[in-house]
Amino acid sequence: MDALAGLLEGPRARGALMIRACFDPPWSVRVEDRAPLTVMLMVRGEGWVVPDDGERIRLTAGDLAIARGPAPYTCADDPATPPQALILPGGECAYPDGRLLNGSMDLGVRAWGDRLDGSTVLLIGTYLMRGEISARLLDALPPLLSLTSREWPCPLTPLLMDEIARDEPGQEVVLDRMLDLLVIAALRAWFARPEAAAPAWYRAQADPVVGRVLRLVQDDPAHPWTVASLAAKAGVSRAALARRFTALVGEPPMTHLTGWRLALAADRLHATEETIGAIARQVGYGSAFALSTAFKRMYGVSPQEYRAREARPGAA
Template identity: 55%
Template sequence: MDALSDLLDGVRARGALFSRSVMNPPWSVRFDHGSPLTLVTMVRGGAWIVPDRGEPVALAEGDTAILRGPGSHAVAHPADAPVTCTVLAGNSCLGPDGVPLTEEADLGLRTYGDAPDSADLLLSGYYEVSGDLSQRLVSALPPVLVVPGDECHDWLRDLIAAEIDCPAPGQQLVLDRLLDLALITMLRAWFDRPGARPPAWYTAMDDPVVGRALRLMHNLPAHPWTVALLAERCGVSRATLARDFRSLVGVPPMTYLADWRVGRAADLLRGTDTTVEAIARRVGYSNAFALSAAFKRLRGTTPTEHRRGGGTPTASRSTAADAADLVGASAGPVG
């Protein structure tokens, strides 16, 4: 595992609304389903992404955008077009009058709009996000990020479009997994764009020393790591690792590790019935008391309170640094 893989582990498309819209201007599709992440691809034609707050962002043919909630977004052509369809949770859509769309708007499986040969063709799908670690990534993304068509994977878009037309058993599962793959590839493409400023932990993964240290901590979080032991495994001195790690990641190695362990524990507390004692040992603490002390220091609450949904956890120093890095990346070119 690496940092991006771990952060995306709780981001899944499950039974997702994945639809194809074919329309002639003027049109506007409003996404109001409450999901934290929505992916849209402009297969044909062009449009504008119109967030509830902020300026419209152009979406050219072939471009893919990731829209972050909470809050609604519209994709429209032109940008000020009246809403012609509102996408809600539960695979339901409303027409411009707020009434559920009828079969007259249905052009086939998961397809609606004017006519199959309409000027604009839009693919859309949304994700569920669960877990503390994945929320870190999602909450720090900009409201809108766009990957230009020449940096997207045409084969993946074609697979999704073909699967929408395929009513074979297992279609929903295939679409869900394709949507997961689309998110990962789009984020990597966006992070790697010239002029972009990806988060510190992402760029640090390319460093032969710090990247190895990060992978060791992510692959074996329960190991009794020290800076000296990490440095030995990375083939450098303790001072070199401490200096380079802080320079590239923004926090000392043990601060990063403590925050990562507590984040994993937070996910296990909410997602399993495993005892606090067992979770403590699984993430690298000697007992429940040690985990509780770290949890209280970094989150301002206890593991038990967190499991019950109580308390008001606070971001740790490394979490805040990651968020700042990701938000800063949004200042780079997005389309």
């Protein structure tokens, strides 16, 4: 398993918000939902994604943008168009003055906006809960990224447009899996761009030594790895591995392994009801106490406190 696959193998979309937004200019929507990750795919027309901080992005037909929360942003036909609606946590919609829209912009099955045949159609997929996307992956992404149709012609657009209009059993599960596939494919294309400033762990997987070590710890985090055992698997000395790994990844091998184990534990605390002891064994700790000590050092709270916090409504 490579580094990106490992991060995307954890918790996945479960009941993600997936809609067609259909507008005629002028239109503008302020997004304050604090969602961890939102994918926007422009199917027809054009528009802008304008973060409160950072550079705005123009989208034309076929372009895709990914916004990493919780920072708010605005989607509009023009950056100067004032917001006409607010998207709040949990997918609630309101007027700019705070009054709830109460379905006044609903257009049928997973459609929202002015009219179904509007001049602008934007597919939007939102992961509503933080545990559905690995925290280490989110930390590796900029607040806003984009791919043009020239850089990556999305092959999933026709399938998404067909499925999102269906009112049939199982639609939610199909759309969840399609959203996961869309994110994986888009991030793979984005990370592969030289100008994307991909994280060090992603670039390092191409190295014949460090890439092998990364795959070893991704595949079997519960193994009692040491620098010596990893070096032996990679066919180099301990000192050579330590130098090369730190230079390429930006942290020593065991520091990286600890971060990966704790990220896996955090995902499982959110996604499962397994005991702390069971999770500890799965990620390479000998006891619940050992995991709790390392987890609190990394996240500032105990595993029990983290699980309780993530379970609260609006925790994302």
